[in-house]
Amino acid sequence: MRSYRRRLLVVPALLCAITSLVARPVDAVGDGKGGPNHNGTGGDSVLSARVVKLYEDAARATERYQAGRQEAEAQRAKALRIEKLLDRERREIGVLREDLGRLARAQYRSGGGMPLTAQILLASSPDQLMRGQHVFSQTNLAVGNAIDKSRRAEARLTRDEARSAAAWESLEKRNTELARLKKGIEDKLEEARWQLQGEADASVAAGSCPGAVRLDQKKTDGAGAWVAPVRSYELSAGFGSGGLRWAHRHTGQDFAVPIGTPVRAVGDGQVVKVACGGAFGMEIVVRHANGYFTQYAHLATVAVDQGERVDTGQWIGQSGTTGNSTGPHLHFEVRVTPEMGSAVDPVPWLTKRDVPVG
Template identity: 70%
Template sequence: MRSPRRRPPLVPVLLCALVVFVSRPSGAFGGDGITGSGISAEVARLYEDAALATQQYEAGRRDAEAQRERARHLEGLLDGRRRDIAALHEDLGRIARAQYRTGGGLPVAARMLLSDSPEELMRGQRVVRQADLAVHREIDRSRRAEARLATDEARARAEWERLERRSAELAALKDSIQRKLEEARGRLQGQADVSAAAGACRGAVRLDQPETGFTGAWVAPVETYELSAGFGSGGARWAHRHTGQDFAVPIGTPVRAVGDGRVAKVACGGAFGMQIVVQHPGGYYTQYAHLASAAVDPGERVRTGQWIGQSGSTGNSTGPHLHFEVRVTPELGSGVDPVAWLAARGVRL
């Protein structure tokens, strides 16, 4: 459900995000001096930061799982090395026992006295030398294997520690962004409630527009969502039938114009709370209701995918969501099924 968008590399993005949050003034989230425009823009920035941090956290989690799999593979190799060393030790023990049984541990003078002939003595000496060489080779092999084992075990421990630190840093950054976003969302909704209660919008709150790069003429009204109440469904909060399609999204989610058009209406108060109506070529109108802020003014031209406001929970709303309608007139009562209307234009929800 997310439009494809090129994401920057993981480490630079997380470091930059961390610097931004440390350097932002505390007034961005509180105090009497903050403006409606400031908190709306802050929520929009934090919303994007949170989405990016979540994506990077998930990428980091997948990378961590791959690292764990490599660590498990290395641990298997280390177990093999331990078995090899145990086998070397067993070989050394076998050679030592054989030398003891064949007199390999006797002094040369004693072997001369016990031997029956010089040839027998020489053969015995060759056997002893060969046994000594074999012992030394096995000892060297054992020492080299133990040194490799110690190096690999240290490398495995370092990899696990690095992995755990990275996972903790990603989780902490994601949680920090989310806490700041929740606080800013609460302030944004509070300002929207005041405007809706007064029945007067405070004017367009301009947002920095993202680079979209849409190839189609139409898009969904929000980027990431879950569909909730649909067109024509019944409910205690509607007089007859539900007149639009609801998108369950958090407060402050950027709301997009589904296509090119002109803003026909921006209003506050009533059952729809803060709302925007856009007129499109071909005689259709789209409505975006229960908003927390509006980023456009009446009469303004908008393009496909432009951020025109932020979702909220104003008016007759039980929780944060976007109420989206498609109509043949600007007024309530002329709605058509938004899901089918968008599907006919290449946008499948």
């Protein structure tokens, strides 16, 4: 493994080569208040806060929607079980009807359908007549019970079918409402995202970073000494990959996230650079106690000022697509100096600090 000293020796040569190919971002002077490239307005804090709030609303709506879908799946499974029970009830009713037919036929064969006068005339003895009447009474009782049982079963079946259909209809209606609510919030969020990006593009085009937009972070969500720069993401361009948009090789790891996603400081440190313009658009560089620097680029807003101390997991900005960017993402670098040309692969660097990326 090459030593850091050897890397530092080749940094000047790399900087000269890269400077000739890629325009350097406009740096802010480290005065601790944003430097001359900051207009001191604090940016559009209302819009930034609205984007963060809509993210939270969308997350809650998504949770409710997913819970509704899970409930729907549970209801679907329950409906299938009920349908099996209903099928069994239908089969039982069919059996009862067959029994009724069998009893009626048996009653007819045993003379149950014969008038009482004919039975008296044809009976060979009073005992035969009494036995016939007893069988007739028992048969009539069995037929009556079977008819009553069949009617109760049919009423229960009708009631269960109606209850099942009503429950399913209610659940579908609720899920439709949840889906509509979720889409409404997402539409508002998407509109706010691009409004935020439009303002960021205007600032970058003017080469003037707005002042820090203070985001209302209820709780620093860093569980350990180090965290990933964004909470939820998909990896896109990796370290060292080739591409027409880079002068040589890709110098960081890209995290594909929507515009306005809160970006976190991966570790404790101090902001040494806040800049706008150039290939990286709106960017932040943080120095850490272990001698490394981390860069966060293509932002839509910055939430810290140059010279400010930051904690692990603290929101320092919001992702965007400013500068040399083909779409919304966070460009994240780990460097041995604050300047470009000294980057190391950030994925194994984070992995060694118990932050798996992938």
